[in-house]
Amino acid sequence: MxxxxxxxxxxxxxxxxxxxxxxxxxxxxxxxxxxxxxxxxxxxxxxxxxxxxxxxxxxxxxxxxxxxxxxxxxxxxxxxxxxxxxxxxxxxxxxxxxxxxxxxxxxxxxxxxxxxxxxxxxxxxxxxxxxxxxxxxxxSGSGILPSAFGIDKIAQKKLLKALGRPTPDFRVITAAEWDVADPEATLGYLVRELGLPLVFKAPRQGSSIGVSILREQDVAKFEAAIERSLFRKTMIREEWQGLGQQGQLAWLQQLTDIREGIGLPVQLTVISDQLTDENSTLDTQNSTLLYHPEALLNKLNELFQTVEAVRLTNVDGETQVLVESFVAGREFSCIVVEDPNGEPLALPPTEIVKGEELFDYRSKYLPGLSRKVTPIDLPEAEIQRIREACQEMFTTFGFQVYARLDGFLGKDNQLFLNDPNTTSGMLPASFFFHQAAEIGLNPSQFLTYLIRTSLAARRRAGMRPVKLASLLQQLDEAVASRQHEEKQRTKVAVIMGGYSSERHISVESGRNIYEKLSSSVKYEPLPVFLTGSAQEHKLYLLPINVMLKDNADDIREKIEYAEAGHDLHPILQRIRREAEPITSTYAGQPTAQPRRILFEELAELVDEVFIALHGRPGEDGALQRQLEQYGLPYNGSGVVSSSVTINKFETNKRLREAGLRVAEHRMANRLEWEADAESFYRSLETQFPYPFIAKPADDGCSSAVKKIKNRAELEAFCHLMFRDQEDLETTAANTLHLGFKEEFPRKDAFLVETLIERDGAQHFLEITGGLLTHWRPDGTYDVEVFEASEALATGEVLSLEEKFLAGEGQNITPARYAADVQERQRISEEVKHELRRVAEVLNIQGYARIDAFVRVRETGAVEVIIIEVNSLPGMTPATCIFHQTALNGYTPYDFIDRILEFGKERTSRLQLETKS
Structure with missing residues (x-):
């Protein structure tokens, strides 16, 4: 089909x-x-x-x-x-x-x-x-009417009120009303009617876009919240000029971001009088439509020579703002699906435990910033009450196939439902797949079920009944045939997790590999979580519902819960019984709890292994050594090469000895710092003028990679890196501008490098390049180097989000070395030649990612300065290695298949050599 x-x-x-x-x-x-x-x-x-x-x-x-x-x-x-x-x-x-x-x-x-x-x-x-x-x-999903209703938050609120269903009190402010309103009087009215805090929403947006919470009766913050929901922004000359050139650019980037800002194009309107004047008005005769961010930047610089203030309004902004009273309580989200009889079935509701007051776009989609607890930690009767309320709303609103319903459980135990979504986010660990996994459906199986259910819903509604009956019959027959084939596929253990600062990204990579393999006709993946310590690696076979927990810490918590002897939550047992008509056809019997396995048992369960770990453990050779003992093929480089590339200092040293360019570098040790901190600082400052780069020598993923610009930042970096306690010291974290929940590992030493800069080059860019190795008949192998990606950092260094979060990173593939096509290709070939040399010097096998800076001189000379080598690069859905392999004709599945086949061939060759 x-x-x-x-x-x-x-x-x-x-x-x-x-x-x-x-x-x-x-x-x-x-x-x-x-x-x-x-x-x-x-x-x-x-x-x-x-x-x-x-x-x-x-x-x-x-x-x-x-x-x-x-x-x-x-x-x-x-x-x-x-x-x-x-x-x-x-x-x-x-x-x-x-x-x-x-x-x-x-x-x-x-x-x-x-x-x-x-x-x-x-x-x-x-x-x-x-x-x-x-x-x-x-x-797929709901039809025309429920979809139209499902996006309109104001219409939903009115219906809930009319039906007598509990929903937070609300008021609606139109843009026209706001334009002539007295902000202070309006705020006073809203506080009297709804109380504080107030919640502001853009009524036709999702993903918490255009949402604010006002906790105090502050007119300026109130105006900003209204503007956020209307996708407007007012800028005053004094504020603009105070930002400076870099600040203006950063403000512009944030403003034009479609998620956090107001987006483009915008109508720029001059405010004719100063904002302090109560009679200030919009000069509608002096409006300009601007499409490009640089045109907006230039226009603002031009106007602020003479005018005091301007208003920017997105041309597709909202015309109303929904203002709600704040509900203090526990927030949850529940997926409701139709069962095979067309009746609503609520999956286990998930509690959203936020690190910050607002479950915003970033918290929703970046692993580790919020927690998703499934099922919500309540007695079975209370969870059932939530499920029944969600099922009732599903029916009341006429939803079909599936929907995501959000709500709150107030302090007085009152249940509020709001913001139903007829299309849930479909990232690998979203609520959509996360809750389906609790009844034993992996993403591939759940999608099959939803397609089948959607076909039935469309046919019930009268769409082409004969044709859809035929499609349904074909699909049912194919699903039954597919179940028979399950036992004939190659079994692959996908090992993910770990205990380093890269554990969350490892889980994202592992899930992606699992999902690519599970939807194939060749492989049957088994998710395995690694935890423990460097002294003892503990392996756990994961059921699908635990693998799709939000992050590595949640998975580890579920493992500990099971090992403590706790039974499965009774609500999960109940829902699984209710879902048996689905799972018996599409999934078979799910494993109830994670289970500890030894390496001996792993070798009996699977044919080969895909290591989806990053940093230590995983990339350091220790796990590879254990797998070799049991004859298990694995992906990536061997023991010796892995033990070198995990160590950035040793990697740099070997590359420099081979004549490749690397940054000036040295290790900075805790013992030296503890003996005489002042002497330690002066020594670094003498060898490395500010600014320089400080980072862990054996971690990747941009974890704790910082541009150190002064003594205060150096001291803060040392205090955090060499700390004894797990928690971060607040003052030091603020000095380094660490983000919310930003990981910062503890080490006994870190690497210091000179900051690689343009140095007068005509062209200068940061790149990341992938490669794949292929066996030759004589037992040696070729290195296929892909076109590198140009990595664009919005901050001082590439962040974790920019590397791995969908929609965040900015990568241009192939890299823009030059405007002229032939010149670009000439430079690219030189870069690839250098990356190939790196792979050969370090004996890279399987695949890898190499990060570097490229300088192109006016003479045409090309300089490639290597930053680091990742022998098990991130394999999240958004990582740029997949952009590169695609240019060479490999789908992600093809690429993963080649990696696994290389590892299998290597094991066969080693076994033959041992026998001979």
Whole structure:
């Protein structure tokens, strides 16, 4: 069956939609379905996307293509709408570089079924559903009316009030009312009516976009909250000029971010009088429409020579603000699905334990920033009360197939439901898959069930009953046949987790590998979690519901819970019984609890191993040595090479001895610091003028990599790195501007390096390059080096989010070494030559990622300065190694398959050598 996956779209949630569409594309069962990727751009064009672009980290990394971008002094990445008003021919030219335009009437020729991974306006509001209904194409999720209702928070509130259902009190402020209102009087009214705190929402957005909480009766903060929900921003000349050039650029980037800011294009309107004047008015005759961030930057600099203030309004902003009274209580989210009889079945509700007061975009999608506790820690009767309320809302609103319902349990035990979503986020560990895993469905199986249920829902509603009956019969027969094939696949243990600061990213990588393999016809993956210590590696076989917990700490907690002898939560037993009509067909019997296994048992259970660990343990050779003892093939480099590349100091030393360029470096030891801190600081300052780089010598993922600019930051770095306690010292953390929950490991030494800078080069960029090795018949191997990606850091160094979080990192693949195509390729070949030399010097096997800086001199000379080598690079869905392999024709699955086959061949060769 051909499944058209619709993703991207015009909404502010397009990056999460893009990442979710990729998840669906990868997890569709390849024996049942053929995926057809339909990327929807921000102007609403349907594009049959060339498959390699699906694996870009963000939409802006490939669309609009680099060739279509206007010149940009600051190299700012933009969406299509920033190119201004485009003719159909101009749009077609842009589209042709990434795929081909598909007209609506063509959709039915390309697909049997449409899976909607779109979010927000244009995706969840009934619009796309209506289009597909017009052309008779069955689609996933709810129909037109419930979708339209599900996106309108104000309409939902009115219905809940009319039905007498508990919902926080609310008021609505229109943009027109706000424009003539007295802010102080309006705030006073809202506080009297609703109390404090107040919650402000953009009524047609998701992912907590446009949401604020006001905790005090502060007029300035109140105005900012209203502006945030209307997607407006007021800027005063004094504030603008006080930012300085770098501050203005950072402000601009934040403002034009579609998730955190107001986005583009904007209408810029001059405020004619000073803001302190109560009679200040908008000069509507002095308005400008601006599409590109640099045009906005230039316009602001020009205007603030003469005017006092301006207002920026996104052209697609909201016209109303929903203001709610704050509910103090426990926040939860619950997925409700239709069972095979069309009745609602609520999955186990998840409690959202936030580190900050607002469960914002970043907290929702970056592992480790918030916790998802499933089921919510309540007595069974209370959880059942939540489930029944969610099932009732599902029915009341007329939802179909599935929905995500959010709510609060107040301090007085009152239950509030709000913000139902007819399309849930579909990242690998989202609520959508997270809760389905609790009844034993992996993502591939859950997607199959939802497609089947959606076909049945469309047929019940009267869409092409004969044709859909035939599709349902075909799918049911194929599912039954697929169950028989399960036992014939190659078993692969996917080892993830660990106990380092990279454990959360390791889990993300492991899950991605698991999902790529589980949807294949060749492999049957088994998720295995590694914990313990350097002295003893403990392995645990994970059931799917534990593997899809939010992060490594949650998984470890579930393991400890099981080892303490706790039984499965009774509500889970109940829900699994209720879900048996689903799981008996689509999943078989789920494992109830994680189980400790020894390496001997692992060798009996699986044919080979994929190590998805990062840093120590995993990349240091210790685990590889244990696997070799049991004859288990594994991915990546061998014991000796791994033990070298984990040590950045030793890696640099060997590369320098081989004639490759690396930064000046040295180790800084705790004993030296403890003996005489002042002498220690002066020694570093003498050898490395500020600013320089300090980082752990045996961790990756940008964990604790800092640009040290002065003595205070050096002292803070040392105090944190050499601390005895687990918790971070607040003063030192603030000095280094550590983010919320930012990991900072404890070590007895760290690496100090000179800061690599432009040094007068004509062109200077940071790159990350991947490679893959292939066996030759004579027992040696070739190194295939991919086109490197240009990594764009918004801060001083590439952050964890930029490397691994979908929609965050900015990577251009291939790297932009030069504008001229032939010159770019010449430089690229030189860079690849240097990366190949690195692999040969360090005896890299399987695959790797090498980070470097590239300088291109006016003479054309190319200098490649190696930063670090990762022998088990991150394999999260958004990591740029998949962008690179795609250019060489490898899908992520193909790439993983090649890696596993290389490891299997290596083990066979070693065994033959041993016998001979």
């Amino acid at each position: 051909k499944i058209g996956i619709f993703f991207g779209g015009p909404s502010r949630e397009r990056e999460i939609s893009f990442a979710g569409g990729r998840t669906v594309y990868d997890n569709l069962d390849k024996s049942l379905f053929q995926a057809v990727p339909i990327f929807v751009d921000s102007l609403g064009n349907f594009i049959l996307l060339d498959w390699q672009y699906i694996y870009k980290g963000t939409i802006r990394d490939f669309y609009p293509p680099v060739a279509a971008l206007p010149a940009s002094e600051h190299k700012l990445q933009v969406y299509l709408e920033s190119l201004g008003e485009l003719s159909v021919a101009e749009q077609d030219q842009i589209i042709s570089q990434v795929g081909r335009r598909v007209l609506p009437q063509e959709l039915g020729l390309l697909m049997d079924f449409a899976f909607l991974a779109l979010h927000g306006p244009g995706g969840e509001d009934g619009a796309i559903q209506g289009l597909l209904e017009w052309y008779g194409i069955p689609y």
